[in-house]
Amino acid sequence: MTFTSPLANLITGVAAIGTVGSLFFYFLSAIGMGSFLRERRTRLKQTSLSESQLPPVTILKPLKGIDPEIWVSFCSHCEQQYPSFQLIFGVSDPADPAIDLVRKLQAKYPKLAIELIVCNRTLGANIKVSNLAQMLPLARYELLLVNDSDIRVAPDYLRNVAAPFADPSVGLVTCLYRGVPGPTLGSRLEALSISTDFVPGVLSARFLERGLHFGLGSTLAFHRSDLNAVGGFEVLLDCLADDYELGRRIASIGKKVELSAAVVSTFLPAYTLGQFLRHQLRWSRTIRDARRWGYAGLLFTFGLPWAVATLLAARGAAWAWTLLAITFVARSAVAFVAAEVVLNPRVNDRGGFRFRTAALSALVLLPLRDLIAPLVWAASFMGNRIHWRGDVFDLKDGRLTRTSTEAD
Numbered sequence: 001m002t003f004t005s006p007l008a009n010l011i012t013g014v015a016a017i018g019t020v021g022s023l024f025f026y027f028l029s030a031i032g033m034g035s036f037l038r039e040r041r042t043r044l045k046q047t048s049l050s051e052s053q054l055p056p057v058t059i060l061k062p063l064k065g066i067d068p069e070i071w072v073s074f075c076s077h078c079e080q081q082y083p084s085f086q087l088i089f090g091v092s093d094p095a096d097p098a099i100d101l102v103r104k105l106q107a108k109y110p111k112l113a114i115e116l117i118v119c120n121r122t123l124g125a126n127i128k129v130s131n132l133a134q135m136l137p138l139a140r141y142e143l144l145l146v147n148d149s150d151i152r153v154a155p156d157y158l159r160n161v162a163a164p165f166a167d168p169s170v171g172l173v174t175c176l177y178r179g180v181p182g183p184t185l186g187s188r189l190e191a192l193s194i195s196t197d198f199v200p201g202v203l204s205a206r207f208l209e210r211g212l213h214f215g216l217g218s219t220l221a222f223h224r225s226d227l228n229a230v231g232g233f234e235v236l237l238d239c240l241a242d243d244y245e246l247g248r249r250i251a252s253i254g255k256k257v258e259l260s261a262a263v264v265s266t267f268l269p270a271y272t273l274g275q276f277l278r279h280q281l282r283w284s285r286t287i288r289d290a291r292r293w294g295y296a297g298l299l300f301t302f303g304l305p306w307a308v309a310t311l312l313a314a315r316g317a318a319w320a321w322t323l324l325a326i327t328f329v330a331r332s333a334v335a336f337v338a339a340e341v342v343l344n345p346r347v348n349d350r351g352g353f354r355f356r357t358a359a360l361s362a363l364v365l366l367p368l369r370d371l372i373a374p375l376v377w378a379a380s381f382m383g384n385r386i387h388w389r390g391d392v393f394d395l396k397d398g399r400l401t402r403t404s405t406e407a408d
Contacts, residue, residue: 008313012320015310019323022303025204026330032203033334033342040261043163054162056084057221058139060146062131063091063098064389067150068182069267071101078109082158086113086140090131094118098149113140124237125393125400133233136224145221151177152265160262161221171226171255172247174212175219176202177264178343185365186276187268192362192369193280194266195343196335201301203342205294212257214290215247218264226250238399240386241290245398263343277376278387284380289398298377303327304370335366 059077067073077087089102102116119134132146145161147153164170176199179191206212220243227233230249236242247257271279288295307320307327314320339362384395385403393400 008315012310012313015306015313016320016323018300018306019303019310019327021300022306023327023330025301026200026303026334028204028207029200029334030337032205032207033200033337035207036203036259037342043261048159049163049166051083053166054083054159055143055165056086056141057082057143057145057158057162058086058088058141060132060135060139060144061087061089061149062128062135062146063089063096063102063149064093064127066097066101067267068269069152069180070098070150071104073150073152073267074101074105075108076152076154076157078105078112078114079155080153080158081155082162084141085158086115088115088117088135088138090117090119090135092119092122092127092131094120123234125402126237126239126242127389127391129233129236129239129242133237136233139224142224143221144224144227145219147219147264148217148266150266151218152267154262154264157262157264161219161260164258164260165221165223167256169256170258171222171250171253172215172257173219173221173260174216174243174247174257175260175262175264176343177216177218177266178339180265180267182268182270184270184272186271186273188362188365189273189276189369189372190268190271190279192335192365193373195339196363196366196369197301197373199338199342200334201298206259212259213248213251214244215250215257217243218266219260219262220246222246222250226253226255229253238401240388240393240395240398240400241286244286244290277372280372280376281379282386282388284376285384285386285395288380289395295380299374302370302374302377303331304367305374331370332363332366335363339363 061077089098091098099116099118102114106114106116115138117135117138119131121130121134123130123133136144143162143165145158161173161175164173177194179194181187181191202212202216227246230246230253235249236245239245251257269275284295304327307324311317311320311324386393386395392403394403395401
C-alpha cells in the first residue's frame with residue numbers, strides 16, 4: 001500500500017509525538033528515581049531505632065501452592081534482626097502442599113511465634129483477601145505486615161519497614177521489588193518488565209503525585225486501627241488489586257503512604273512465552289481498572305515502538321534515525337539505573353560487578369520487551385477475563401467474578 005503524502009505526514013507526526021511523549025516519560029522517570037535515591041540515602045544514614053522503640057509486628061502470609069525458592073523465602077522472614085514478631089500463614093485448602101513447609105519451618109525455628117491456619121470459608125472472589133480476613137483474629141500485635149508468599153527479604157527488612165512508623169502520620173509502608181527470573185525467555189521478560197517498566201512507573205507516579213497513594217503487594221505494613229478505619233479486609237474481598245486499593249483507602253483518610261528503603265525479591269516461575277503474555281495481560285487489566293487515566297497515559301511510554309514507527313513512516317530520514325538513537329539511549333539508561341541502582345541499594349564491589357554483567361545481558365531483551373508492551377496494552381481493552389493462580393475471573397470496575405477453575 002502506498003500512502004499519500006498527507007497521510008504519510010500525519011502518521012509520521014503522530015509517531016513522532018508518541019516518541020517525544022515517551023522521552024518526557026523517561027525524563028520524569030529519571031527525576032522520580034533520583035528523588036527516591038536521595039531520600040533512601042538520607043534514611044539509611046539516620047540513626048536506627050533502638051530495640052525498645054521498634055513495635056512488635058505480626059506478619060500475615062496467605063499461601064497457595066509452592067512458589068519457586070519458597071523455603072528460603074520463608075526462612076528469610078524467620079531470620080530477621082528484630083526483637084519481636086509473629087508469623088501467621090494461611091491456606092484455603094487443607095491439602096495445600098505449602099502446609100508441610102510451614103510445619104518444617106515451625107520445627108526449624110521452635111522459639112519463633114509461627115502459626116498456621118486453614119481458612120475453611122470462602123468470603124469473596126479474592127481468595128488471598130478471604131484468607132487474610134480469617135487470619136487476622138490470630139494476630140497478636142497492632143502493627144500488621146502482609147506480603148506475598150514468594151517474597152524473600154534481607155535480615156534488616158522489618159527494621160526498615162517499621163522505621164517510618166515513628167512518624168504518626170504514616171499509615172502504610174510498602175516496598176519496591178526485583179524479579180529473579182527462571183531459566184526461560186518468558187521468565188526473563190517478566191523480570192525485565194518489573195525492573196524496567198513497573199519500577200520507573202511507580203517512581204514517576206510518586207513524583208508527579210507528590211507521594212504514593214497506593215500499595216504494592218510485595219509489602220503492605222499498616223496499623224490494625226487504620227485497617228479497621230477503612231472497612232477492614234472485608235471491603236477488599238472482591239477486589240483484584242487489593243494491595244493498590246488498601247493503600248488508596250488508607251491515603252484517603254489522610255495518612256501517608258511511604259516507600260521503604262528496603263527492596264525485596266520475588267522469584268519468578270519458569271514462564272513459557274504464553275504464560276508470560278497471560279500474566280502481563282492480567283497485570284495490565286488490573287492497572288487499567290485501578291488507574292484508568294494513568295493506564296491510558298501508558299500510550300506515551302512506548303518509546304522504542306514509537307521511534308521505529310517514526311523511522312518507517314519517515315522512510316529512513318536522518319532526523320528519524322537521530323530520534324531513534326536518542327530514544328534508545330534514554331530508554332536503556334532509565335532501564336539500567338532502575339535495575340542496577342534503584343533495586344540494589346547495597347551491593348559489594350564484586351557482587352555489583354556480577355549483577356551489572358547480568359543486567360547488561362538482560363537489557364539485550366529490552367527491544368523485544370518494548371515491542372510486546374503496546375500489543376499487551378491494546379489487548380487489555382479487548383476483554384475483561386483474567387487468569388489467576390488456576391482460576392478464571394471476569395473483571396469489572398476492579399472487582400472479580402469467578403467463572404471457572406483450570407489447571408495451572
